[in-house]
Amino acid sequence: MAGNRNQFISAMILLGLLIMMTLDLTVAQTGVCYGRLGNSLPSPSEVVALCNQNNIRRMRIYDPHQPTLQALRGSNIEVMLGVPNTDLQNVAANQANANTWVQNNVRNYPNVRFRYIAVGNEVSPLRGDTSQYVRFVLPAMQNVYNAISAAGLGNQIRVSTAIETGVLGNAYPPADGVFRSEVTSYLTPIIRFLVDTRAPLLANIYPYFSYINNKAQIDLNYALFASDGIVVPGGIRYQNLFYAILDGLYAALEKSGGSSLEIVVSESGWPSAGGDTTTVNFARTYNTNLIQRVRNGTPRRPGRPIETYVFALFDEDQKNPEIEKHFGIFLANRQPKYPINFN
Template identity: 75%
Template sequence: MLTLSCFDHYNAVAQTGLAYGRLGTGLPSPADVVSLYNRNNIRRIRIYDPHQPTLQALGGSNIEVILGVPNTDLQNVAASQANANTWVQNNVRNYPSVRFRYIAVGNEVSPIRGDTSQYVSFVLPALRNIFNAISSAGLGNQIRVSTAVETGLLGNSYPPADGAFRDDVRSYLGPIVSFLASNNAPLLVNLYPYFSYVDNPGSISLSYALFTSDGVVVPGGIRYQNLFYAILDATYAALEKYGASSVEIVVSESGWPTAGGTAATVENARLYNTNLIQRVKTGTPKRPGRAIETYIFSAFDENQKNPEIEKHFGVYQSNGQPKYAISFN
């Protein structure tokens, strides 16, 4: 029996987690990574695949985990309930002292992205099969099953109250959202004001993206202090248009690069991430007073990723020293 605590997913304390990607050379061992998290009071982690040494290192750490089903595993897991049961046995049930919080079935799979569109037909059946496997294991009250999407699925995001998903993702996303709603699971959203800013520098100020502005008043008279809140509320509005106002959002990635592109500096990354940790403690204009469960991307730079900007989102250097002053307390 897994030694997992029951906790309220939707009144989560505003303790920001940190994603741990491994697509880099010279990174510390998983055991050293867990030690780094413990030293810095980082109590939540997102990992992108069931890397056995990482799961072993997390055992007994009391760090809550988002575990990814990689996109490359989706077809196999979707193919049969037996395959999903085996996946859950090997990667969840075999680690009884790991505190699994969510299973993220696929990451940024989208019919409008050429690099992931081949996985679209597998996401919903994989979700169902993993959910059934988790439920059959008696873990349905502890572990929620979801998928992680990107905000590029939004067709409209301004003003936030008019947020709507693109018409050409409805047939893909609608059934997934219905599945989440029926199972009291959140939608995991990778939300990057950085990319919104660099794509629209003429209409979005850097200070608005970095949480340092006085905010803007959007049509309807609502003041938004920062771009993160605005994109998040636009995504909530889009969910409401799918009839899924009960679905909460967990921000499964957000961050700012320290090099490699426009406005990608150590100081801007420090401003963004340190302000983010504070701002997620309170809610958005649409959902005031509700902490926003959020995971910063990423623990380390990943020099094996492309394009160049993707290599530089790390908060810590490979020796465990922070690139800039940051506190997860």
């Protein structure tokens, strides 16, 4: 009888773990990007409370802002923490610098649930504003990974970097996705590192900009997740542009030795003002549909939810150009700009 009871208890524990894993895959896929380049924004503690009130369980922050890290203590919100581009050279210079960075910003906050360290954001040899940092990204990633591992956190925190979709050359049809030749010498060693450490690639994906730059070829509803989709060469139907871009990245990864990698969408959103095709209604439609659609996989990776971070929590009026100021889903007074449900 005791043996049966123990087996029953073990079965119930296993069932509970499976349920928790399922909930994590299907419900908690969507987080938010919390930038602070705005005037009159709420305090970090108010921001954490806002996220808890709206069932937002994951957050990306772009630098180790100490008041924000303090506010996240014990919150149970999973965090993607950025190493800013301006810190890359220092962290890449030697292991001691990386150890200090990890000690000050990760190990000093044992009750913050760090999920990823994003070492650099949209660094690319194709972008003049970030090309100066290219040579520092991989050594910085390696040093941060070593520091995380030495702290015994290697199984909890993954180290990666966030790319932009401009690194794609051909991306249509998605199966033909390939990285531009100018970035392969930069990205290939990073991909190898991610494969070796079993970390995902982070990617900032914005169908808005793809649509604006190709309005003659792309239907607005397709970009907003609001169409029946299109059938691409090869006979595969794509319901939306987001899936198509993501699968283009997956195809490029597979051609570059990264077929085992997952992609985490580290930014995606739609501006509500400041440019062409920017209204509150379009932003609401995109982000509402995004939260629903990432629960499902893409045609290339079916049945696999897509971990995604909505950009952004608030409008940031200190940013330029103008369109960059209007991606927020909440107003500075913490009221939603439009109805949105993260449940």
